[in-house]
Amino acid sequence: MDRDSMQERKNTLEEEFFRKQNAEAMARLRSTQGKSQTHAEMTAASGITDPEILDRMIAQGITPATLTAVSLAPLVAVAWADRKLEDKERNAVLEEAGKAGISSGTPGYEILEGWLREAPAATLLDTWASYARGLAESMEPSDRQKFRDSLMARSKAVATAAGGGFAGLGSKVSDAEQAILDKVEAALAG
Numbered sequence: 001m002d003r004d005s006m007q008e009r010k011n012t013l014e015e016e017f018f019r020k021q022n023a024e025a026m027a028r029l030r031s032t033q034g035k036s037q038t039h040a041e042m043t044a045a046s047g048i049t050d051p052e053i054l055d056r057m058i059a060q061g062i063t064p065a066t067l068t069a070v071s072l073a074p075l076v077a078v079a080w081a082d083r084k085l086e087d088k089e090r091n092a093v094l095e096e097a098g099k100a101g102i103s104s105g106t107p108g109y110e111i112l113e114g115w116l117r118e119a120p121a122a123t124l125l126d127t128w129a130s131y132a133r134g135l136a137e138s139m140e141p142s143d144r145q146k147f148r149d150s151l152m153a154r155s156k157a158v159a160t161a162a163g164g165g166f167a168g169l170g171s172k173v174s175d176a177e178q179a180i181l182d183k184v185e186a187a188l189a190g
Contacts, residue, residue, distance in 0.1 A: 042067070048134035060127045065107035068100055072112060073120075073128035074151060074184040075158045080119045081176040086162035090116050096154050125180070129187035136188070148188040155184055 042054050045064035062070055075096055079089040093116060102108045115124070132151075136144050159177040173181070 046131070046135065047138045048131065050130075050134050053130040053134045056127045056130050060121075060124060061111070062127070063107065066111045067108070068102050069097075069108040069111045069115075070128055070131055071100060071151075072097055072102070073115075073124050073131075074155045074180070076112070076115045076120060077125045077128075077184075078155050078158045078177050078180045079116070079161075081159075081180045082174055083119070083176075085116060085119075088161040089158055092158045092161035096158070125183065129183075132187050144188075148185075151188065152181070152185060155181055 038058060039051060039054050041064050042057060042062075043049050045067050046057075048054060048057075057067075057070065072093065075093045079085050079093050093112070097109065097112055102112060114120075136147070139147065156173070159173045159181060
């Protein structure tokens, strides 16, 4: 191989190396910009600014369009507490979804339906707890109390939905459901 051919080959390899480096740098930049954009959209939808909380929510597949469904995660966790979802519990969750403005055909309803078809990961309740704490930071104390009372009442309604009794009276809450209710209450207390 003559000197010119070697130099040309060297130049080609260098160009390829720097082309790869530039492509990787651009991909990292796009990823960072995409993450920043996603954080901004999630912050606008939720009011939460903590990047760790936002990252946990995004890792769970939560988007601004599905954020409302996250508010019902405790209800879903209570419904699945006994490792089976009864029709009455499912209906109770969907009734609460309707009250929250989640209607059929929306992304929030679709994610909720998925959680009701198959038990979501246990980390969903932890993600919700982070979400609730982040949300509570932006609320006045009286609004936090209303939020807590409302959510606990809705969660208890799901817990008692399949427990028997007449019109919810005398309905039993299982130990597993009570453990979830206690976890939800603890998340709201802090």
